[in-house]
Every structure is written in structure tokens, then in C-alpha cells.
Amino acid sequence: MSLNHVTLVGRVGGDPDVKYFESGSVVCNLTLAVNRQSRNNEQPDWFNLELWGKQAEVAANYVRKGSQIGISGALKFEHWKDRSTGASRSKPVIRVERLELLGSKRDQEASAGSTPDDEF
Incomplete structure (x- = not known):
């Protein structure tokens, strides 16, 4: 059995991007900083992180620097040759299968400063 989650x-x-x-x-x-x-x-x-299709469109429309998100997906490695040295390079990338929008720093700061009278 193998598992990549x-x-x-x-x-x-x-x-x-x-x-x-x-x-x-x-x-x-x-x-993503954790x-x-x-x-x-x-x-x-x-x-x-790499997102495709509908997940990519949601991220493009609603995610900005500082947004808090939750993701689940699979780990993969991208491989390429360095153009200047010809050396083999690789980097880990998480292919996102599920994206959850959890808010931004501004959302948390606004809710931290609110009182019960501010809520509707």
C-alpha cells in the first residue's frame, strides 16, 4: 500500500500567479507559509502549491497575500535542467485537490476589534 496525502x-x-x-x-x-x-x-x-481548474479560478478570485487557507493534496516533484549550469534541479510541489478559504489578516483584525453591538 502507498499513500501520498x-x-x-x-x-x-x-x-x-x-x-x-x-x-x-x-x-x-x-x-504557503506554515x-x-x-x-x-x-x-x-x-x-x-499548484492548483488546476475550478480550484485555480477560486484562488485567483478570492486568495491574496496574507489570506489564511487550508489545503489537501498530493506531493510531487518537478524536475528540470538549470539553463546556465546544465545541472539537474528539482523542487517539491503540492498539487492541491481541495482548497478551503479561511480568511485574511484583515478579517481577523476586524473581528478582534468588534463588539457585540457591531454584529448584525
Whole structure:
């Protein structure tokens, strides 16, 4: 038996990089920072995310730098040759199968400053 499943919750490191293809396909690339607890402080681990189709469109329309999201997907490795040195390179990428929008820093700051009278 084999299993390749990744689940993460973190904050988006930059605005989505979206590409539309003539075939009608759409891909969105994001970085995700997930805090890792250590003895002295929290250290972020950075993950590269790849979203396709409807998930990519949702990310393009609603996700911005600082947004908190939850994802689940599968880990893959991209391989290429470095143009200047010819050396083989690779990087891990998470192919997102499920995206959950959890809010932005502004949403949390606004709700932290609200009182029961502010709610409708």
C-alpha cells in the first residue's frame, strides 16, 4: 500500500500567479507559509502549491497575500535542467485537490476589534 496525502493550514506568501491556456485550462501557483513550533520561536516552512481548474479560478478570485487557507493534496516533484549550469534541479510541489478559504489578516483584525453591538 502507498499513500501520498498532504494537509496544511497556513498563510499565502504572495498574490496568486495565474496562467490561462488556449485549451481552456487554468493553473494557479501559490506559496504557503506554515508556522513550525520551535523552542525559541515560530519558524515558517514554505510550500509551493499548484492548483488546476475550478480550484485555480477560486484562488485567483478570492486568495491574496496574507489570506489564511487550508489545503489537501498530493506531493510531487518537478524536475528540470538549470539553463546556465546544465545541472539537474528539482523542487517539491503540492498539487492541491481541495482548497478551503479561511480568511485574511484583515478579517481577523476586524473581528478582534468588534463588539457585540457591531454584529448584525
